[in-house]
């Protein structure tokens with residue numbers, strides 16, 4: 001018997017994905033939680049987990065940390081949408097006032113070959129780290145930087161670079177894409193440096209390194225569905241993808257026969 | 258507990274502060290430090306625990322210099338460290354605005370802001386290297402806000418009288434951290450950093466008195482791993498989650514620091530915690546964390562509560578004459594812009610009087626009505642649009658129409674492991690960086706100074722001072738098969754087994770929540786000797802309840818978030834008692850530590866410089882025994898001690 005706590009009069013039926021490991025079979029499990037409109041979606045899962053623990057069952061594993069939409073840890077598809085129904089909102093910032101009494105809500109992990117399930121809602125997103133290790137930086141040793149004002153940056157470019165840099169590395173773009181492509185993420189990272197003078201010296205090797213690594217990780221190709229942009233909680237624009245394609249072509253021409 | 262009654266520093270706390278004029282100390286010290294020959298650096302292994310601003314910057318820089326670095330974090334990627342959440346900005350004495358800022362002014366402001374409870378020489382160094390941080394970050398491609406001319410923009414922050422804060426919209430922490438993470442990635446790619454993610458440090462290994470390694474639990478497989486090195490750097494952040502509800506990320510913990518403490522590292526000033534005045538109040542007992550709203554809101558918002566106790570009316574129905582704009586009333590010259598500690602304490606006072614608002618009665622209004630009437634909705638939206646949207650998302654209320662409700666929340670911890678000028682703890686070879694140490698903020702931290710300190714420690718201080726240990730001491734070879742490693746691993750396993758064996762009735766969260774309530778009620782914004790003594794008893798009872806009644810399910814050899822939490826809460830339960838004790842023996846008010854017995858007639862904090870101008874550093878003695886207090890006397894050569902006044 002699962003002991004239920006009453007936190008309000010919003011009855012929510014949750015169907016949550018249970019899976020013990022990468023290759024293991026998985027299935028949805030049904031649970032009921034009494035919620036209240038001020039709760040966040042992750043607090044709803046906390047309440048469910050507390051009920052499970054106190055009834056001697058295993059809680060569901062899900063990733064989270066900042067709970068304010070910036071660390072990119074939380075990663076779950078809610079009713080078919082990565083991060084849930086609200087635009088530009090991570091799962092941790094979603095609140096229960098989006099739901100009605102009696103709603104049935106389905107929660108599952110990111111689905112992508114390059115993001116294997118670790119347990120329940122947790123996936124392995126280390127592929128993103130490896131893409132960045134392949135060139136997502138400026139090679140400058142600490143202590144050797146010139147004065148910050150030595151190189152002014154035109155404000156328009158600085159703002160566009162910032163827009164690209166706002167990516168939180170959550171992976172929703174991959175989860176939303178029918179091909180599980182990582183183009184939006186990779187292009188956002190690449191664009192930040194392409195748009196800044198600091199990024200120019202390593203421009204070619206960065207584009208080649210990051211794109212080749214992205215392909216090696218087994219992410220799919222972009223076939224212009226733009227589901228990624230719609231799912232992205234930080235509003236990263238698909239224009240970055242076009243920029244990355246240009247950068248890659250340019251670098252290939254210059255560096256390869 | 259033995260409390261030294263002399264004014265001399267404990268011989269165990271040699272701060273190693275260099276002599277000479279204040280503004281030459283750091284340069285002279287760097288010159289005097291031994292060096293590790295570049296070709297010898299690859300012979301040294303350095304463990305860096307934590308990948309926030311402090312750990313990320315240290316790992317990258319030490320690897321660039323040629324050391325072998327092993328980096329550890331509890332997240333699935335170094336980029337997700339708690340530093341990512343910082344919003345407001347980072348200070349630096351660049352004086353780009355030509356408004357009279359200087360290294361000396363930043364130094365002075367920080368010592369004063371810390372209510373004269375920090376070490377002058379450290380703070381001066383911090384102010385000196387602040388300018389290099391900005392250069393470094395810009396060169397890495399950190400997209401700071403810029404003006405139309407292409408130069409960097411600055412703003413004034415947290416009541417500073419000059420514009421010295423650099424920022425990247427509301428995401429300064431994320432952008433700075435991504436810069437450090439990029440620098441780490443470059444070194445990972447070059448094979449110079451081994452990055453171990455999803456590892457939790459569960460013990461420090463000390464061999465013949467020197468820190469030589471760590472035990473970590475692999476959070477994916479449950480395996481325990483032993484790692485040896487020539488030096489260990491702990492950059493594991495603050496302990497704000499002792500309060501359960503705080504603005505800190507959920508995984509922030511005291512475990513690494515506490516384990517090091519039990520191995521001999523003294524814990525300094527644990528009672529110094531910062532309560533931030535503008536957070537979104539909690540809505541119910543399922544609340545899992547609190548969200549900070551930038552304090553820039555206080556530039557235009559007016560804080561008020563109803564005159565009358567328990568006034569049931571909606572804010573818009575309360576006429577002007579029945580509102581109490583208490584900050585403006587009590588502090589006519591600073592008004593709504595009084596420092597964090599003053600604003601927080603006053604909010605508590607009016608709520609204690611029964612004049613708090615909202616469903617819990619634990620909130621005050623922050624009202625933009627007048628600002629909107631004065632400047633227009635558009636202007637206000639251009640200043641705070643994203644914050645208003647965030648507020649609306651969380652509370653469902655529209656702040657353009659209904660005043661915001663805010664309440665103070667735990668935000669930052671000034672206390673931490675004691676370190677000397679080299680950032681070395683009382684265990685040789687163990688260095689502590691960032692929020693995890695106690696060094697630079699005294700009893701109160703100024704806004705935009707934590708990011709500065711984390712990066713100063715990692716990019717500029719440790720790369721120089723680590724040589725004092727590596728070149729200055731003879732370090733014997735150690736192996737992970739040595740007894741010290743075996744013993745530490747066995748202890749860590751035993752602790753986890755005990756937690757799993759308890760099989761009681763209460764979830765870890767419910768016990769953590771109860772601890773948090775106790776710490777908040779008895780060691781929060783206002784403390785009294787009586788309350789602290791009562792609190793200590795409650796903490797002890799709760800600790801006993803924890804160990805007899807906690808319930809941890811699941812497989813220890815797989816991902817087990819409940820077991821992770823249980824281990825951290827067990828440590829918070831022990832740590833809390835030291836925090837209470839520290840608050841009890843510090844029989845004065847200073848900065849974030851307000852003892853109700855020590856206030857002026859107007860209710861302001863009353864410091865006692867005669868008897869308390871010192872750091873209290875606690876030494877672990879035995880399980881279940883009170884720790885021993887040691888003191889480092891603080892001397893002020895440059896800054897004159899005055900009483901803060903915001904009237």
Ligand SMILES: Cc1cc2nc3c(=O)[nH]c(=O)nc-3n(C[C@H](O)[C@H](O)[C@H](O)COP(=O)(O)OP(=O)(O)OC[C@H]3O[C@@H](n4cnc5c(N)ncnc54)[C@H](O)[C@@H]3O)c2cc1C
Pocket residue numbers: 306307308309310311312329330331332337338339340341342343344345346347429430456457458459492493494495504505506509510512513549668669690691692693704705706707708709711
């Ligand atoms: C909401 C918010 C806003 C803020 N805004 C500002 C601001 O505008 N300006 C400012 O200056 N400061 C701000 N601060 C404070 C500042 O963000 C922090 O003090 C600072 O980022 C701490 O950095 P750190 O590197 O010391 O630690 P953290 O960033 O906390 O990093 C800790 C690291 O240690 C690791 N770790 C922890 N425990 C273990 C363990 N047991 N084993 C292994 N690894 C472990 C973690 O994985 C993480 O990598 C803010 C804080 C908050 C909460």
Ligand code: SF4
Pocket residue numbers: 166167168169170171172173174184185188228231232233234235236
């Ligand atoms: S591009 Fe958007 S969806 Fe993709 S990882 Fe970045 S923030 Fe997440």
Ligand code: FES
Pocket residue numbers: 063064065066067068069070071072073074090091092093
């Ligand atoms: S928990 Fe950090 S973004 Fe959701």
